[in-house]
Amino acid sequence: MKSVGIIGANGYTGSELVRLLAFHPEVELQFLYSRSNAGMKISEIYPDLISLCEMTLTNQIQEVDILFLCLPHQESRNWLTENPVKEDVLVIDLGNDFRLENNFQDRNFIYGLTELFKNELKSAKSIANPGCFATAIQLALLPLTKEKLLKDIYTTGITGSTGAGQSLQSTTHFSWRNDNISAYKTLTHQHVDEVLKSLNLSNEKEIELHFVPWRGDFVRGIFTSSIIKCDLDLNEIQKKYCDFYKDAPFVTISEKPIDMKQVINTNRCAIHIEKNNETIVVHSAIDNLLKGASGQAVQNMNIVMDWAENTGLQLKPIAF
Amino acid sequence: MKSVGIIGANGYTGSELVRLLAFHPEVELQFLYSRSNAGMKISEIYPDLISLCEMTLTNQIQEVDILFLCLPHQESRNWLTENPVKEDVLVIDLGNDFRLENNFQDRNFIYGLTELFKNELKSAKSIANPGCFATAIQLALLPLTKEKLLKDIYTTGITGSTGAGQSLQSTTHFSWRNDNISAYKTLTHQHVDEVLKSLNLSNEKEIELHFVPWRGDFVRGIFTSSIIKCDLDLNEIQKKYCDFYKDAPFVTISEKPIDMKQVINTNRCAIHIEKNNETIVVHSAIDNLLKGASGQAVQNMNIVMDWAENTGLQLKPIAF
Amino acid sequence: MKSVGIIGANGYTGSELVRLLAFHPEVELQFLYSRSNAGMKISEIYPDLISLCEMTLTNQIQEVDILFLCLPHQESRNWLTENPVKEDVLVIDLGNDFRLENNFQDRNFIYGLTELFKNELKSAKSIANPGCFATAIQLALLPLTKEKLLKDIYTTGITGSTGAGQSLQSTTHFSWRNDNISAYKTLTHQHVDEVLKSLNLSNEKEIELHFVPWRGDFVRGIFTSSIIKCDLDLNEIQKKYCDFYKDAPFVTISEKPIDMKQVINTNRCAIHIEKNNETIVVHSAIDNLLKGASGQAVQNMNIVMDWAENTGLQLKPIAF
Amino acid sequence: MKSVGIIGANGYTGSELVRLLAFHPEVELQFLYSRSNAGMKISEIYPDLISLCEMTLTNQIQEVDILFLCLPHQESRNWLTENPVKEDVLVIDLGNDFRLENNFQDRNFIYGLTELFKNELKSAKSIANPGCFATAIQLALLPLTKEKLLKDIYTTGITGSTGAGQSLQSTTHFSWRNDNISAYKTLTHQHVDEVLKSLNLSNEKEIELHFVPWRGDFVRGIFTSSIIKCDLDLNEIQKKYCDFYKDAPFVTISEKPIDMKQVINTNRCAIHIEKNNETIVVHSAIDNLLKGASGQAVQNMNIVMDWAENTGLQLKPIAF
Structure with missing residues (x-):
């Protein structure tokens, strides 16, 4: 113990x-x-x-x-x-x-995006756990960096009220937030640099990430959609994603559309890719407090301690 | 009468x-x-x-x-x-x-986007009332078409459950939709052609609209954010929007951030523009059943009948 | 003017x-x-x-x-x-x-429950507008006081977050209130005295009102259910209610079940009565900010000023 | 296994x-x-x-x-x-x-309200798992039956949409149910008989349960408030509750007010008792799908199999 x-x-x-x-x-x-x-x-x-x-x-x-x-x-x-x-x-x-x-x-401090730095984390003594939006966006895009094709990324993401913490604010007042949607930190969210640092690691061109975060009228969860120009065939892309995440127990590449609630109260990330003409869209969903924060922290601890990666993370989904 | x-x-x-x-x-x-x-x-x-x-x-x-x-x-x-x-x-x-x-x-049939075709509507006998997403996106982008600078548009929009009609579907089941977000008709929504037809009227280049619609966990409302590369200065852009809508009683260009609920149960469209480096984002919000459907239909009727444009449309906002 | x-x-x-x-x-x-x-x-x-x-x-x-x-x-x-x-x-x-x-x-100050004191209000110069729960409960029970049969009343009511005002509190924090139900001021809500004052006016016995208020996970609205022992036949009761409210344009006695949302963004009160054996239950629904506050205030102003009672109160229901 | x-x-x-x-x-x-x-x-x-x-x-x-x-x-x-x-x-x-x-x-078939029939369940081969409302109401009232003082009980309960099952119905349509409250099966809910059967076991007088169920605008959870005339001192009552549930790992008697969400995604029941004059109110909260259904079923299985009662039921609360 x-x-x-x-x-x-x-x-x-x-x-x-x-x-x-x-x-x-x-x-x-x-x-x-x-x-x-x-x-x-x-x-x-x-x-x-x-x-x-x-x-x-x-x-x-x-x-x-x-x-x-x-x-x-x-x-x-x-x-x-x-x-x-x-x-x-x-x-x-x-x-x-x-x-x-x-x-x-x-x-x-090793950057604790488990799926990207699992090897480095094994011997880590200090871990910088990623941000919630940063986790959702990176997991959605990392397999494409290998292709060195990423250039302009257009991402919209929506987050639950727990993303704003427990302090009382006008934007977390129930009377305001219920049934409401709004944008904040348009193009200037602090997670953009965090995402670009990882994406640029193995990408030869300079990537631009145009990220518009929205406040959602729910408590837990993040859903993102990233639009990217890409020549690759959809099957080929999906295969690359499955390969990239073949040892990642908490990432699911779904051939069917995903919805945010399917990962709530779990440490999982669900990803779905669609293509139309030369444009692909990658959707991702996580629980912002779990895979987006405390769950990933436990996952990283498990890696360092050489315990099974999912120890303590076999969580019953809320489902409904 | x-x-x-x-x-x-x-x-x-x-x-x-x-x-x-x-x-x-x-x-x-x-x-x-x-x-x-x-x-x-x-x-x-x-x-x-x-x-x-x-x-x-x-x-x-x-x-x-x-x-x-x-x-x-x-x-x-x-x-x-x-x-x-x-x-x-x-x-x-x-x-x-x-x-x-x-x-x-x-x-x-005259296309009933009131703010674009008010003159043509005055003598109309047949009106094709616009779609809800199409209204929200067009109102957000029309002033830019005059600049002939629009080329690639990246839009995410979210809609309430009334957008899906009253039939019972798995995606309008309360147990599924509450606290949930999901994407649908990614890049293939039927309103894209409707938007492009208007935008291309006064735009010399071929515009591409990459539109990702989301299902929201609320009943009424649409919120959209469109990301566009644009060289113009923000003040200049805002001025063009104000000019374009100077005779439009139901469109507000807001210098402050907008939220969806501020237009619910009204026939209004709220628009807010932000800029960072060479990228602008235009946000728009409407009530999908009013400015996005029945409200705009009444507005068009008023125009044809030469009644004051806001007759019967002075609606108390829900506000909370 | x-x-x-x-x-x-x-x-x-x-x-x-x-x-x-x-x-x-x-x-x-x-x-x-x-x-x-x-x-x-x-x-x-x-x-x-x-x-x-x-x-x-x-x-x-x-x-x-x-x-x-x-x-x-x-x-x-x-x-x-x-x-x-x-x-x-x-x-x-x-x-x-x-x-x-x-x-x-x-x-x-005349107590401004319009349906009870319409005559007194006509010549009023000072009006004490009723509380929101007090309005919903009184409208549900007033016709029974004429029968002098009211004795023990068991009422549960639920209210939206706007009932708690705009100050930031832990119980109006979105992360706490969303999907949540809780009781407060059990049996001691300040509106009990207000209700009893009216009910006892024409009731010979001392009435006890056991009222449990709940906080609801919505913004606008009040729904109450009052359980009362009563010998009268249901049809007879309904007739008494219809008689009592025959000149009240904002009160509806519904033979079919009611739901709260049918009165949201209106000044109306919907009432539905059910009976089983010797027990009746009276349900009532109002918009707490309208019939429960500002709407009734305008209604009272109209009465004093001898304007049509519904002037300025012909509000489009939110419906959905 | x-x-x-x-x-x-x-x-x-x-x-x-x-x-x-x-x-x-x-x-x-x-x-x-x-x-x-x-x-x-x-x-x-x-x-x-x-x-x-x-x-x-x-x-x-x-x-x-x-x-x-x-x-x-x-x-x-x-x-x-x-x-x-x-x-x-x-x-x-x-x-x-x-x-x-x-x-x-x-x-x-042994009635599977674990806290009431734990001994009988140990040797059961057939178990009738209780209803969700029946569980919440019985757990709230059982300790009082020992006092043989229960006579008239006035209970209001509210349930999430999952209580209505997965079939598509007008009352589970998101556009209708969101932000809405309504009553159903007033005084005639099928769980009343189930509750009375248990309560009458050790109560000498005939008990009447006047139960008004409400549909809530949330997905999971049940919250009930029962109003009862009772002479006992509040401390005495609380002590009886604590005694009654001293071996019940999933029941919490809370001295502080409870809220429904504190038990969501858990197998627990939270109970809070308040008193004013000669009237007490007992509030209870459960997750309708867990303690109100599948969780209690697993708990009963554990009892029969002689496994630790909480095996497989150490669930991370949703909390937010």
Whole structure:
């Protein structure tokens, strides 16, 4: 059994980790850290955790084997500065601090898109867990980078309200968001650079990603559609996708249309490709809190620890 | 007072016309035609109509000044063949029969995108009312055609369940659609030709529209985002939009981000333009049953009859 | 034309009044008062008001014929103390300050449940507009008080998120409220006294109302079901209801089951009565912001001003 | 490993069993029976099952240790007549055929409300799994029957659309149900008899249950509030509830208000009790497809097989 600490356990991704790790057979939750809610039971904040996890949030750090950082973006760096972590502790950061600049202190953060860097992750001591939209878009496009044909990508993605975190905002007010759709950070979403960094690894031309994110009127989930000019035959493309993901237990290449809800409450990504004339569209769907955050973090931990990749991730889909 | 008949009054767009015309000061509903529900009161099918309209559906046609056809697509042609209509009757077809081929019998159907063909509509006797997605996309892009710069357009649009009509389908089952997103008719939606016909009118190059429609988990509304390469300065673009729509009471060019719900239960279209580097994105939002169908049909009737354009269309927004 | 001022125009009920009065043929909006948002256009807060109402919120009061108070509960009293209003101004308070204690300054506030006090309202100068749940429950039960048979009433009601106002709260966070149901103020809701005051007017026995309010996962609307022991025959009961409401244009007694959405975006109340053995259940549905607040306020204004009761209230139902 | 067959695997409760048993460590799915969809993979009907269960539906029956019947109500009897089952096979019926009349063929069906009949279930060979509303209401009230004080119970309950099954109906059409509330089977719901049978077991007076079920605008879940006259002190009541459920791992007596979503995608029931004057209200919440159907069926199987009660039921809550 490995011991685990979660920094920022009172947030959405932190509490989702608790939901996963409470049933993970190889780890034990050692402490749940929260500055603002120290002293409260986490099940008081998230009553779904009653009887699952009756731990009390603390502002005291203990020694553990594995540390998950679930802090607001750009706070992990400070936290690690103020709270030095022994070098043999596996640190998995769910924030965006180390996704683009991956060296900090003596640590070299491996980008935790499991399907792209599985080999590198096996020996990782520090992992920068990808963003939710970044995960959905990269999984949809990675097999095409091998073809070096990607140039202009036009992507629209829609995300649930949990993507915006638990703070109260006008755009997460129920009276506003219910039955509503809106765009935000048009062409300037922070995940674009994260996606391009991966896509450009094996692509010879400079890729442009034109990404329009939308706020959806649902709580969990991401759905994206990427439009790309491409000469390849559809069967050929599908074959390349199946090859690329042949060892990826959580990625499904579907010959039939997909819908977002088929992956909700799972760590899976569903992908569907369509073609018309010289244009292809790749659709992808994930649960933003699982494959898009805490689920992928557990998947990465499993890889590092040499446990079966799906340990603790055999989740009953919500389905309906 | 002009007399009105509605063919297919028992469907979504037909009943929405009833909701509008019940309060229209210049017209009187003469008969509501339905083959399948003849003999029933329309308020039995739509109980929101109780006390608003207590008419009984009939399969008998009467003489009227204005006839709205609200039949399933490709049934208007047959209906007109079987039920000859006097030539001085204003016929407004909400189906897609006459949008691309506009001559039938002795009638020449004017395409009823009010903001584009207001002059032609003034003397029309036959109107092909545009499709819902086609309206939202055209209104978003028309001012750019004047610039003759449109070439490749990448559009994603999302529509409410009323866009799929009242028949029971697996994709309109509540257990499936709630909290769900999915794509359909990717790159092959029937409204693409309708849009291109208008856009190419004043555009010298051949335009390609790559359109990905999504099913949304809401009932009313359409939201679209179109990505286009464009050199023009944003202020310049906004000015062109304001100029283009200066006489259009139902189109708003918003300098601030828009959300879909701000136009629900109104006949309005809200448009917002953003630019980053050489790429612009135009967002548009309409109520698919109003500006996207029955509302625009009433607007067109008003134009033909020389009534104020907003007669019967001063609708309280749902807002929340 | 009468001039109107709205105090607290930036809230839900205040802005809903703007939506109604913008199209009301007999009144003119003179000023929209807001302390916190003075200087902003109301359409910046509620973009659905763009082109409907381009007024700027002010903290200056002007003389008007009619004044609507849309302040948080228990703030109307203070406001009237600090801002004396001439005695011939019609004051309609949408808060709960004067519902139970109806004398203040020289004003005698008439309880504005239109269907119960229409005669008294005709000569009113001050009106205490009823609460939303109070309206739905009273309209469901008033005809039975005549029978003096009401004793124990067991009511469950569910309300949309707009009932909780526009402030950000954990229970109006989209991530929490979507797909969720919960109870609040069980047996202690502030509207119970308001209901009992009316019901006891013509009932000889002491009535007990056991009311359990629920938070619903929708934005607009109230649905209530009241269970009562009652010996009367169902037909007889229905007849009494129809008699009681024979002059009430906004109340429908439905022989068929009702659903909440049939009254959304209207000022109507739908009522349906069922009986099994010695027990009856009365269901009622209203739009909480219209018949439950701003719509009824306009209805009351119409009564006082001797305008047709439905002036400005011929609203297109949302239907879907 | 025990072998399992599911009759009617293509329905909601059948497929939910597949989701649970796919990860259950003590059983192996042997065959999934469906008359109408034989030959199709179940993951074609429910794409969330891709990679979880790639079995093909069959109309051939095989020998198994455990048989779940997930047929429409009143079809289990016929099925068992036409398809004799060996007497040592554990049969768990999720329909309502044997809940009230529990003898059929040589089988004596034990009513499968686990918390009430755990001892009897240990040696059961045939189980009549309770209805969803019946489970939620009984769990809320059972501890009070010991007090023999229950007399008149006034219950309102709300259920998700999955309670109505997968067939397409006007009341499960998304355009109708979204944002809508309605009552059905007022005072006559079929679960009333099921509840009363249990409540009357240890209650000396005749109990009347006045139950009003509502259709909710969500997919999963049940929330109920029962109003009861009761003299006992609240602390005393809570203590009785805690005692009654002290060995029930899936029932939580919460001192804080509960919300429905806290139990969604779990097998748990959350209960909260409030008191005002001489009236108490008991609220309960379950996932209708889990504790209200397939989850409880697995729990009962575990009891019979002497496996840990929560085997295969340690489910990650959906939480958001």
